[in-house]
Amino acid sequence: MRTAIGVDLGGSHVTAAVVGEDGAIRQQHEEDLEDLRFEAVIAALEATIGMALRDAGDVVAIGIGSPGNIDASSGAVLYSPNFGWENAPLGQTLRAKFGLPVFVGNDARCATLGEHAFGAGKATTDFVLLTLGTGIGGGIIGRGELLLGNRWGAGEIGHHQIRPRDGFVCACTKIGCFEAQASGTGLIRHTFAVAPSFPRSPLLDVSREKLSSKKIRRAAQAGDGHALAAWKNFIGDLAIGLANIIAFVNPQMIALGGGVSTAGDFMLDAVRPQVDALTTMVPRGTTEIVVALLGNDAGQVGAATMALRGGLAAASVVAA
Numbered sequence: 188m189r190t191a192i193g194v195d196l197g198g199s200h201v202t203a204a205v206v207g208e209d210g211a212i213r214q215q216h217e218e219d220l221e222d223l224r225f226e227a228v229i230a231a232l233e234a235t236i237g238m239a240l241r242d243a244g245d246v247v248a249i250g251i252g253s254p255g256n257i258d259a260s261s262g263a264v265l266y267s268p269n270f271g272w273e274n275a276p277l278g279q280t281l282r283a284k285f286g287l288p289v290f291v292g293n294d295a296r297c298a299t300l301g302e303h304a305f306g307a308g309k310a311t312t313d314f315v316l317l318t319l320g321t322g323i324g325g326g327i328i329g330r331g332e333l334l335l336g337n338r339w340g341a342g343e344i345g346h347h348q349i350r351p352r353d354g355f356v357c358a359c360t361k362i363g364c365f366e367a368q369a370s371g372t373g374l375i376r377h378t379f380a381v382a383p384s385f386p387r388s389p390l391l392d393v394s395r396e397k398l399s400s401k402k403i404r405r406a407a408q409a410g411d412g413h414a415l416a417a418w419k420n421f422i423g424d425l426a427i428g429l430a431n432i433i434a435f436v437n438p439q440m441i442a443l444g445g446g447v448s449t450a451g452d453f454m455l456d457a458v459r460p461q462v463d464a465l466t467t468m469v470p471r472g473t474t475e476i477v478v479a480l481l482g483n484d485a486g487q488v489g490a491a492t493m494a495l496r497g498g499l500a501a502a503s504v505v506a507a
């Protein structure tokens with residue numbers, strides 16, 4: 188069976204996995220990232236990929252999912268606010284180091300490819316993945332092909348504004364982006380926004396930095412009033428974004444991944460009727476909303492799938 192190395196390059200760590208054509212992860216190596224300068228990240232990538240290559244023996248190619256706007260034909264990171272990079276020659280540098288074909292794509296687009304090929308979206312041709320984590324990453328599959336856009340920007344669903352007047356400020360500088368309102372970070376911000384109505388809330392006992400979306404989600408599931416008020420606003424904003432996506436794409440399925448999605452039916456049962464209520468022109472109930480299946484592995488599996496397919500799109504041209 189052909190295998191590839193699939194790499195998930197995050198803001199705090201890098202994970203490299205040996206992945207087969209069946210989408211199964213054979214081995215995995217992880218390293219923390221402390222220094223985000225290009226040379227330091229290259230060194231960390233070299234170390235983790237090197238370990239994975241020693242496990243793997245023969246591999247066809249290396250695939251890397253990275254945050255930012257990425258030219259998937261050259262593997263250059265055109266712009267990544269997470270790393271503070273512009274026009275960073277990531278693919279080119281690694282190709283020279285390993286002498287193997289190296290493919291680089293946006294991390295969320297890679298995760299979409301993985302979730303579509305081997306996860307929740309397996310049987311679909313029109314599919315959207317959203318990862319609700321620190322931000323919201325997304326990707327769109329139409330008629331079986333990943334949508335790349337004119338300049339690699341298709342799928343930046345997290346930055347469509349849903350509350351431009353009264354929303355939270357997004358990391359991208361706009362106000363009320365879907366990501367600012369309906370990511371894990373959004374849930375935390377909703378919790379602080381409604382806090383004045385709950386002065387004796389146990390959620391406020393921990394310091395501001397320690398309040399995690401997981402803690403809020405669990406408190407909401409346990410019936411805590413403060414957490415439920417925040418959760419209700421969060422679900423309302425999530426529903427607006429999902430209904431917008433349905434109006435744009437009407438996919439067969441939207442899969443929700445990331446930390447918040449571990450709430451499972453507690454989240455789905457709340458959001459589905461609100462999405463229906465906001466769905467007007469597209470026939471209601473024609474987009475299934477589910478929880479993604481691959482979890483944190485989606486990025487590595489998708490990056491390896493990209494490498495095995497020779498790029499994010501069938502038409503990708505990449506130098507070895």
Ligand SMILES: [Zn+2]
Nearest residue numbers: 346357359364
């Ligand atoms: Zn934004």
